[in-house]
Amino acid sequence: MDLSNLKSILPMLLQGCVLTLQLTVLSIVFGTIIGIIIAMMKLSDNKITSSIGNFYTWVFRGTPLLLQLFIFYYGFPAIGVELTAFSAAVIGLSVNAGAYMAEIIRGGILAVDNGQFEASKALGFTYGQTMKQIILPQAFRVVIPPVGNQFISMIKDTSLVSSLTLAELLRNATDLGSSSGNPWPPYIVAAILYLLMTTVFTSIFGVVEKKLSVY
Numbered sequence: 633m634d635l636s637n638l639k640s641i642l643p644m645l646l647q648g649c650v651l652t653l654q655l656t657v658l659s660i661v662f663g664t665i666i667g668i669i670i671a672m673m674k675l676s677d678n679k680i681t682s683s684i685g686n687f688y689t690w691v692f693r694g695t696p697l698l699l700q701l702f703i704f705y706y707g708f709p710a711i712g713v714e715l716t717a718f719s720a721a722v723i724g725l726s727v728n729a730g731a732y733m734a735e736i737i738r739g740g741i742l743a744v745d746n747g748q749f750e751a752s753k754a755l756g757f758t759y760g761q762t763m764k765q766i767i768l769p770q771a772f773r774v775v776i777p778p779v780g781n782q783f784i785s786m787i788k789d790t791s792l793v794s795s796l797t798l799a800e801l802l803r804n805a806t807d808l809g810s811s812s813g814n815p816w817p818p819y820i821v822a823a824i825l826y827l828l829m830t831t832v833f834t835s836i837f838g839v840v841e842k843k844l845s846v847y
Contacts, residue, residue, distance in 0.1 A: 637817055638817070638821070641808050641812075641817060641818050641821060642821065644804045644807075644808060645801060645804055645805060645808070645818065645821055645822055645825060646825075647799070647804065648799060648800050648801035648802070648803065648804035648805070648822075649801050649825055649829065651798065651799060651800045651801075652787065652790045652791075652800045652801045652829070653787075653829070655721055655722065655725060655786075655790045655793065655798075655800065656783065656786045656787050656790055658722050658725075658726070659722060659725035659726045659728075659729050659786055659790075660729060660733075660779075660782065660783055660786055662722070662726035662729075662730070663725070663726045663727075663728070663729025663730045663732075663733045663782075663786075664729075664730075664733050664737075664779075665730075666726060666727065666729075666730025666733065666734070667729070667730045667731075667732070667733025667734040667736065667737050668733075668734075668737055668768075669734075670685045670688050670689065670730060670731070670733075670734035671685070671733075671734045671735075671737040671738040671741060672685075672763065673685030673688075674686055674689070674734065674738055675738060675741060675742075685734070688730075688731060688734070689731045689734055689735060691731075692727055692728050692730070692731035693731045693732065693735075697724070697725075697728050697789060697792055698792050698795065700724045700727070700728055701720065701721065701724040701725075701792060701793060701795065701796060702795070703724075704720040704723050704724045705717060705720035705721075705724075705796045708720070717793070717796040717797055717798045718798060720796060721790075721793040721796055721798055724793075725786065725789065725790065725793070728789075729782065729786060732782055733779070733782065736775050736778045736779060736782065737771065737775060739774070739775070739778075740771030740772070740774040740775035741763075741767055741768070741771045743771065743774045744767050744770045744771055744774075748762075748766055748767060748770070749762060749767070752766050752767075772844075773844045773845070776837065776840060776841050776844060777837070777841055779837075780833070780834065780837030780838075780840075780841070783833055783837065784830050784833060784834060784837075787826070787829055787830055787833070788826065788830070794806065801822050801825060801826065802822060804818075804822075805818040805819050805821070805822035806818075
C-alpha cells in the first residue's frame with residue numbers, strides 16, 4: 633500500500649470514524665438511561681413491573697442486533713413509521729445496549745451492601761431517593777469495568793449499521809474497495825482505525841477505573 637493510495641482513502645475512512653464514534657456515544661448514553669430504568673423495574677417488588685423488565689432484556693439480548701436494526705429501518709415503514717437510517721441505527725443500538733446495561737447496572741446495585749437500603753429506609757428516604765442519592769453513586773464505581781467493555785463492544789457493533797446504508801467506517805471501507813477493485817488497502821486501514829479507537833477508549837476507562845478505586 634503506497635503513500636498516495638493511503639492519502640486518497642484516509643479522509644473518507646476518517647469521516648466514517650466520526651460517524652462510528654457518534655453512534656457509539658449516543659447509543660451508550662441512551663442505552664444507559666434505558667438500562668437504569670429497566671434495572672429498577674427488574675429489582676422492583678411489583679411482579680408485573682419486574683416481569684416487564686425481564687421480558688425486555690430477554691427479547692433484546694436473545695435476538696440478533698442486526699435483526700433489530702432491520703426491524704427499525706425496514707420493518708417500521710410497514711406500520712407507517714418512517715425512520716432515517718441514522719435514527720433507526722441510534723434507536724436500534726440504544727435499545728440493544730439498554731438490555732445489556734440493565735444487567736450491568738442491576739449487578740452493580742446488588743453489589744451494594746443491603747444495609748445501605750435498610751439505613752435509608754430508617755431515615756425515611758423513598759425508594760427513588762435511596763437509589764439516586766445513595767445506591768447508584770456507589771454502584772457507579774462497580775459498573776465502570778463492564779460499562780467500558782460495553783462501550784468497546786459498541787464501537788465494533790456499529791459496523792452492523794453499514795447494512796442500513798450509513799456511511800460509517802466499515803461501509804466507507806467497503807465502498808472504497810469496490811470502487812478501486814482492490815479491497816485490501818481500505819480494509820487494512822479500517823482495521824487499524826478500529827484498533828486505535830478501541831485501544832484509546834480501553835486506556836481511558838482503565839484510567840477512570842484506577843482513579844475511582846483509590847477512593
